[in-house]
Amino acid sequence: xxxxxxxxxxxxxxxxxxxxxxxxxxxxxxxxxxxxxxxxxxxxxxxxxxxxxxxxxxxxxxxxxxxxxxxxxxxxxxxxxxxxxxxxxxxxxxxxxxxxxxxxxxxxxxxxxxxxxxxxxxxxxxxxxxxxx
Numbered sequence: 001x002x003x004x005x006x007x008x009x010x011x012x013x014x015x016x017x018x019x020x021x022x023x024x025x026x027x028x029x030x031x032x033x034x035x036x037x038x039x040x041x042x043x044x045x046x047x048x049x050x051x052x053x054x055x056x057x058x059x060x061x062x063x064x065x066x067x068x069x070x071x072x073x074x075x076x077x078x079x080x081x082x083x084x085x086x087x088x089x090x091x092x093x094x095x096x097x098x099x100x101x102x103x104x105x106x107x108x109x110x111x112x113x114x115x116x117x118x119x120x121x122x123x124x125x126x127x128x129x130x131x132x133x
Contacts, residue, residue: 037118038067041092044111046125055098055105055126061113062092067120069094072110098126 042060049055061067069089071078078096080087086097098105105126112121 033064035117036062036064038063038113038115038120040113040120040122044109044122044124046127048127049101051101051103053101055101056095057097057109057111057124057126058093058095059111059122060093061120063113063115063117065115065117066092067113067115069111069113071096072112073105073126074107 039062040059041062042058044057044059047055047057057071059069061069071085071087078085078087084099086095086099088095088097094111096109096111107126109124109126110121111124112119114120
């Protein structure tokens with residue numbers, strides 16, 4: 001997080017108090033966050049599913065400017081399609097649904113959030129449990 005503050009010298013604060021005739025006990029500083037790298041509010045968790053079922057990965061990400069979230073299997077960026085992958089991003093909530101899971105869907109998945117301030121990758125495992133078949 002980048003924070004920029006303008007601070008008044010103590011002598012100026014004391015002069016202001018003398019002019020107003022009141023002593024201020026608290027100094028209040030207000031600031032607005034204008035830039036913040038992506039941060040996982042709710043991280044993605046590893047999942048274990050049976051073959052032919054659906055696997056759902058979900059996370060909540062914040063950042064300023066609003067982060068872009070991408071999903072990867074191994075090093076390949078996943079794109080939504082009608083048959084296999086459904087990807088939803090709405091108001092900081094992001095999900096990847098793998099439909100009709102097969103053994104070939106086993107592997108390491110990555111959820112990467114990035115904006116102009118930074119990047120935050122989150123690694124997870126997608127596992128097919130053959131005992132659940």
